[in-house]
Amino acid sequence: MTASVGLPALRGHQDARDRLARATAGGTLPQSILLHGAAGIGKERLALWLAQLLICEAPGSSGPCERCHSCRLTARIEHPDVHWFFPLPRPDASSAEKLREKLEEARAVELQSRRANRLHLPTYERAPAYFLATIQTLQQIASVRPSMGRRKVIVVGDADLMVPQESSQEAANAFLKLLEEPPAHLTLILTTSKPGALLPTIFSRVLPYRLLPLSQNAVLDFLTEECGIEGEQARDLSSIAAGSIGRAMRLLPGEGGPGSLAKQRAAGRALLVIALSGGPVQRLGAAHEQAPAGARAELAGQLDAFAIWLRDLLAVVSGGEAVDIGSEARSLLERAAGRPNLHPLGIADAIQAVTEAREMAYGNVNPQLIVADLLRRVQWNLSATRAGSRLDD
Structure with a gap:
């Protein structure tokens, strides 16, 4: 299996891409949207594609140009106005300030792993979640104006984990304040495979887009082109993956699985x-x-x-x-x-x-x-x- 730098190519979801591109071109895309569907089908990858479109210097009618400086930075997960959040295990910390520092350090380490290896799959021994300290960092980032263009985009993957079973709803409630009054320069893109687990007050403030599982051919192409898996193994993986690249990846031997x-x-x-x-x-x-x-x-x-x-x-x-x-x-x-x-x-x-x-x-x-x-x-x-x-x- 080869490991390349930056984001893998986006697979499938052409209907969703077309709708999002039309809404962006027409100025009707809301500031807060939710991409939801089965696990592992590329919701966060599509969210980052939309982020790329929103900050693209020469967007087309069907998507970002993928050639301008902003597009290239986004593809390398390096654009200063595109911020990617995801749940993390709670680190040991002696104070709220230390917890916030350690969570942001852990996010930086995970982002670097994703930059260095586009096939990286995180695995945790502790249950990942969003904590109040993470949402406070997110709020601070959201309040600062974009540094390169006119728009800042924050992607929040697995947003349902703002309400983990073992903790209170304080992270979700803090995030709700941002949804209620987002800065004019901000677009929030949430993803989840469990929309019913979101707080109703959060779900009511986002525009939901439901994504369908990928075709077997899309999964097969990903395994062949990105992972170097061929022949019978690639066909078996793509058939049992049920339209989920993430599931296929986690069935592979080696790093990340x-x-x-x-x-x-x-x-x-x-x-x-x-x-x-x-x-x-x-x-x-x-x-x-x-x-x-x-x-x-x-x-x-x-x-x-x-x-x-x-x-x-x-x-x-x-x-x-x-x-x-x-x-x-x-x-x-x-x-x-x-x-x-x-x-x-x-x-x-x-x-x-x-x-x-x-x-x-x-x-x-x-x-x-x-x-x-x-x-x-x-x-x-x-x-x-x-x-x-x-x-x-």
């Missing part, structure tokens, strides 16, 4: 087999294979693979086509699809349970407890009749 595709697929398959036919002993054994602490990125990768297996099972049960996963995997899914009481709604509930477990994987919950409870829930979802059923065991 918690493990190889084969390892995670095997772990996901093992979880599916236990959920379909295992008993309490097998569920407990699978839970004990997890470290009681740490390695949270590895667990999240296993859960991603588990969700993909369930998605393919849902396709088979519903009479659709699962992705190109090979004859052995298809045989397993077809045998599972023939089980009595297996219902599409139950599989959908199981996928939701895995999604919730993945979120907990980056929290303070013991990984062994996560897996034990998840397998119990999924096993019930895959075996319960849907009429008047309850999870009692």
Whole structure:
């Protein structure tokens, strides 16, 4: 896998690009917008494309020129009027002032990693979030006039993490004040895969743009052109990624990924087999294979693979086509699809349970407890009749 400097090329989202470019050219783009859609489909990359368009010195009708000095600086993540924020783990700090300093230092380090390697994927052992100290820094940056042009743009990725479960809403409430009275020179671009997790007062003050998953070909082109992945591996990755470049990237072996595709697929398959036919002993054994602490990125990768297996099972049960996963995997899914009481709604509930477990994987919950409870829930979802059923065991 090669590592190039700056932002990778933007893939897909042509309809959204066209709408945003028209609104920008017509002067109707609001100061605060929200790009939302599934995780890993390029929402922050599109946000930075829009930032590039807004500060471009010679914008066209369909997007930025990508040749002027401002465009080149933005592509290298170096433009002084384009600021990229993202959630970070809380560092140890003895005071509010120290916390603010350390968070900004951590953001600078992460930005440098993204400049140096366009394929960089951050992984954290602590749950990332936005803290009041970060929002105070953002507010200070927003209040200063642009240094190069007439516009300043702030991109706020994963904006839903302003309200993490374990903290108060003080960061989101502070950000709300900026949304209510933004400086005339400022454009705020928020992104999230969970718009329902935003405070209603924040959601009501942004114009939402919903982004769809990318096509399989778009993911395939990214893997081939940016990552140097070719042949069967690229086709397999693009097919199981469900339109998410981020998901495909996290299934790759090497830097930024918690493990190889084969390892995670095997772990996901093992979880599916236990959920379909295992008993309490097998569920407990699978839970004990997890470290009681740490390695949270590895667990999240296993859960991603588990969700993909369930998605393919849902396709088979519903009479659709699962992705190109090979004859052995298809045989397993077809045998599972023939089980009595297996219902599409139950599989959908199981996928939701895995999604919730993945979120907990980056929290303070013991990984062994996560897996034990998840397998119990999924096993019930895959075996319960849907009429008047309850999870009692």
